[in-house]
Each structure stands twice: as structure tokens, then as C-alpha cells.
């Protein structure tokens with residue numbers, strides 16, 4: 001059995017694994033795809049101390065750093081359930097994999113991340129990272145002085161519009177419903193900005209580009225049934241972040257109404273010996289540097305748990 005088993009191999013999981021291995025304890029990492037969301041990212045300019053890097057390069061560096069230590073990396077393996085120590089006969093926490101194997105550990109760190117909800121319209125996939133973006137904090141500055149749209153009029157969409165308005169030339173917000181779901185203070189703030197236009201009852205239907213970059217988007221006015229086209233360089237999709245926590249449904253790990261793993265300041269979940277870090281948790285602001293910090297924190301908490309708890 002492991003002393004620390006990390007589920008997820010993104011920035012949070014890599015960081016947790018390194019911190020655990022540095023304590024000299026038996027550590028394993030199970031990851032469906034090592035590197036996580038970082039593998040889908042082009043330019044990264046906010047990973048402090050590294051002025052500019054690319055996702056696949058950072059992901060390779062993460063893996064290389066983990067491999068410096070005695071860590072079992074089980075890549076391309078998907079966890080499908082977690083059983084609390086109090087429910088197993090041997091007193092270990094069990095993590096079962098889709099392959100049929102069961103891993104046992106004295107502590108588990110869940111760092112399975114999240115995925116941005118997609119619009120699922122033609123052109124979105126083709127122009128992802130070529131104008132279609134999901135993270136305003138990350139990619140906003142790439143559109144300095146240009147026209148962009150934000151899809152979604154919830155809190156994250158309106159926050160994104162306010163954030164982007166300070167950088168880009170103009171922001172068009174497209175909301176599917178006939179009302180905005182964002183808090184009134186945010187809506188008031190967005191309405192006060194001269195370079196923000198909010199369009200409601202607008203269904204985005206297509207992302208259009210010239211083969212290399214986004215050039216416009218089409219939307220359907222759901223009241224008049226007219227199709228409109230907006231010329232722009234960037235589209236920020238802000239229709240929700242979906243945490244990868246489905247496999248925890250019957251585990252007893254408490255999830256928020258949005259499906260995020262509830263953690264306290266130490267990264268503890270509702271199950272003893274089970275910790276969580278990164279985008280899959282209730283910790284706000286989903287960023288690489290935050291996920292790494294949270295991963296190391298969860299790992300230190302797991303170590304603290306191990307030295308205070310007798311082995312089964």
C-alpha cells in the first residue's frame with residue numbers, strides 16, 4: 001500500500017507528489033493524462049518567475065520534476081471510485097481504477113481538476129487557442145487593443161467583461177437567456193463601461209475564422225430570429241467550469257452544489273485521510289500557481305495526518 005496516493009497529474013497533483021516524496025514516504029500518482037489542462041494551453045505568462053512558457057513545455061517539466069523522485073506514476077489510468085478507510089476491511093483507503101485494479105493507501109490527495117464547459121458550436125474546437133479562450137486572467141492581455149466577445153452573462157462572464165474592458169478595445173457580452181444571472185453590482189459596473197455592450201437572448205451559433213485566427217462570430221437573436229455577425233479577434237467562453245468529481249458520488253466526500261470538493265484551509269475533505277487540491281475543489285480562482293500551492297499544502301496536511309495516525 002501507499003502512504004500517499006495522488007489522484008490526478010496536473011499542477012496540483014505533481015506538486016502534491018513531490019512534496020510527499022520529499023518526506024521519504026511511499027507515494028503514487030494515478031493520472032488519466034499527466035499534465036492536465038496545462039497540456040491544452042498555449043502561452044502561459046502568469047506562472048511567476050517564468051516570463052513566458054507553453055503548456056506542453058510546462059507539462060513536460062512537471063513530469064520531469066516528479067520523476068526526480070521515487071514516485072510510482074500510473075499514467076493513462078482513470079480512477080472510478082474511492083472507498084473510505086472506515087468502510088474497508090484492511091483499514092486502508094481504496095481507490096479503484098477503470099482497468100479493474102484497486103490501489104490502497106493510508107492517505108489520498110484528490111486533484112482531478114476541472115474542464116471548461118464548451119459552447120459546442122462549429123468552429124469552437126478548430127479555433128481553440130487561436131482566438132477562442134476560456135481564461136480571461138490568462139489570455140486577456142493577448143487581445144490588447146482588439147475586439148472580443150464574452151459568452152455568458154453569469155458572474156464569471158460579467159467579471160470577465162469588466163476585467164477585459166481595461167485591456168481590449170471593446171467587449172460584447174452575449175447571454176442566451178433574456179436576463180443576466182450575475183450579481184447586480186457587477187451588472188451595474190459593466191453597464192457603466194463605455195466599451196462594453198451586453199446583448200441578451202443571444203444564442204451563439206458559429207465561430208468564424210480565416211483558417212489561422214478567429215475573425216467573427218455568429219449569433220441568433222432569439223426574439224427576432226435574425227442571425228447576426230460580430231467582427232472580433234477573441235471569444236472568451238464563460239459558461240461554467242465543470243469539476244471532475246463524478247467518480248466521488250458514492251464516496252462520502254462532501255461536494256458543493258456545483259460538484260466541487262469541499263476543503264478547509266488545510267485541504268482536508270469530509271473523509272479522514274482524504275485531502276484535495278486544485279481546480280476540483282471549492283478554492284476560488286482556478287490557476288496553475290494556485291493549484292500548485294494547494295497541492296503542496298494538501299501534501300503537507302497528509303503528512304501531518306500520517307504522523308498522528310497509527311498505520312492499519
Ligand code: FAD
Pocket residue numbers: 007008009010011012013030031032033034035036037038040041042043044045046047077078079080111112113114115116134135138139244247277278279280286287288289291
Ligand atoms: P488539471 O490541470 O485539470 O489536472 C487534472 C488531472 O487529473 C489530469 O492529470 C487529469 O487527467 C486527471 N484526472 C481527471 N479525472 C481523473 C480520474 N477520474 N482519474 C485519474 N485522473 C484523473 N492557468 C494559469 O495559471 N495560466 C494560464 O495561462 C492558463 N491558461 C489556461 C488555458 C486553457 C485553455 C485552460 C483550459 C486552462 C488554463 N489555465 C491557466 C488554468 C490551469 O490550467 C488550471 O487552473 C490548472 O491546470 C489546474 O490544475 P489541477 O492540477 O487542479 O487540474
